[in-house]
Amino acid sequence: MNPHSPALAGVELSLNRQVQPLVEQLVAQAAALRVAVRRDPLGPTIVDAGIEAPGSIAAGLLIGEICMGGFGQVGLRSGAVDGWPSWLEARSSQPVLACLASQYAGWSLAASKEETGGKKFFSLGSGPARALAAKEALFAELGYRDRAERGVIVLEVDRAPPAVILEKLLRDCGLAPEALTVVLTPTSSLAGTTQVVARVLEVALHKAHELGFDLSQVVDGVATAPLPSPSPDGVEAMGRTNDAILYGGRVHLAVRGGDDAARDLAQRLPSRNSKDYGRSFAQIFKDVEYDFYKIDGALFAPAEVWVSNVDSGRTWHAGALDMDLLRKLWLDAE
Template sequence: MTSTLNARAAQIVETMIAGAEDRRIASHEVDGGGLFLDCGIKARGGLRAGLDLARVCLGGLAEVTIPMGEIDGRAVPLVQVWTDHPVRACLASQYAGWAISEGKYFAMGSGPMRAVRGKEPVFDAIGFREESETVVGVLETRKAPPPEVVAKIAHECGVEPWNVTLVAAPTASLAGGFQITARSVETALHKLAELKFDLGRIVSAHGTAPLPPIARDDLAAIGRTNDAILYGARVVLHVTGDDESLQEIGPRVPSSASRDFGEPFAAIFARYNNDFYAVDPHLFSPAEVAFQNLDTGRTHVFGAPRPEIVARSFWG
């Protein structure tokens, strides 16, 4: 791969800006330097914006599509992701591992800017960081980033503020909900990283998750987007190595391995007074994970979707 994650993401951003009207998005220059793309805060955004947002999150190293699926007898769009570079696309870029806080401003940060900052423990685990004079990031937020936030991101990444591009959408928006639902593979890989699985064995990956209807507010949207992954996502990982280790670790990977599994996320979240850190961290993974062993030809499947819980979350 000759292009960096940030360079690939920047190319996608250029396409977004050129087609801003079609995507119903807006670009704004930030005072003091930097560029901000609104994909759902004041701008309407939509599915095309969400698809591009997900591709930016993945550093341009994954394909994202929207086939039609079904949940409990109802037609539902699926967010489908596949990649031949899953560790870099998902863990070095897509994972929302940067909690950006400055004054009263807060946003969850993802995208390839994280690989340049490189301060999260996951980068030691995967043995990858990136150097780039320009950075691109994705923010899950309902507020446009002020100049001081852009300046902080620039400082953390070792770049000038005018070389920072941020693409943002709130959870309760078409584009924002889409990019979160595109995290089926990422949640599987993050769970495997937490379980100390050898990530070098993962060659390619494919995942789907049902796209939730937009919720009335961001808190309700957090419930629906989590349920899309925890109870609706299905992931296939193409791996190498022995089968015994897959049989041993497999039951611990899907969301069903968690003590909190079994009811809509909104109910779980409320039980913990809306404290993410109180929720069992083992919950955050796909409903079903399959390992296809490229060396032995065997497939190992763990977990299963729970469409009745997804239906209750989406339409109950």
């Protein structure tokens, strides 16, 4: 538990209002981005970014910014000199708001076979609508809840959510049916892989929170990670996005406060502090019989961390990328 005051207490910025121009852009440019847009019979707008529609990396970049509530930027750059051809960069000058109050996939949305009338459904919701519902204990800790007339949520799924889930979203977010947009991004798609790897900064913020660092002292952040090709296998696709961050994620945080706290954060944050470090995430997941809770929590962190204290001007560095491991996992031999 963070012993400090809520990081977003008094913040009046609205994620869901800020993000609306990006949502409108996604819908307006659907054909160019290779996504499909339809209106569900219940009223919400459904954006398919990789189930029936092919989707694209460009769609994933835009969805990554939507996940950050419009308070972050996600870009693509060439980076072959770093050992992989394509790299994502995520940055924000409102990192706690953009990453933890919005981008973090923390809203559990589940429905039984009886509720769906067929196959059970489960997804973790990410994006601005989380802050409208504020169902997670995290929002009380952050001291933030959004109020807006429109909302958007992103689901990592390979099928559209059933009516019972849409009804729950509308009820918990307090939205009129036509005011909700639901974006669907299976991890095995181009857009899905892209938007998950774009969470590299968010992973660092979440780990900092778990370590008890005072999030109100985090003032800026920028992060990069290599972008792998998606895999048609669901577990392998999830493994690649995690490996991109655990072994290829590089984060630079700007913080305020004491040097001791900044130095401690840099030293404790990298993924190599985990006993599970050094193997592919897909293999680790299989070894624990697909139970996330059996994985060492210290693993969920970027590979390399730089922490700069803007009050003292000092910077600390810990961890390192393991591009040899990623190339071994991702690159086919000639």
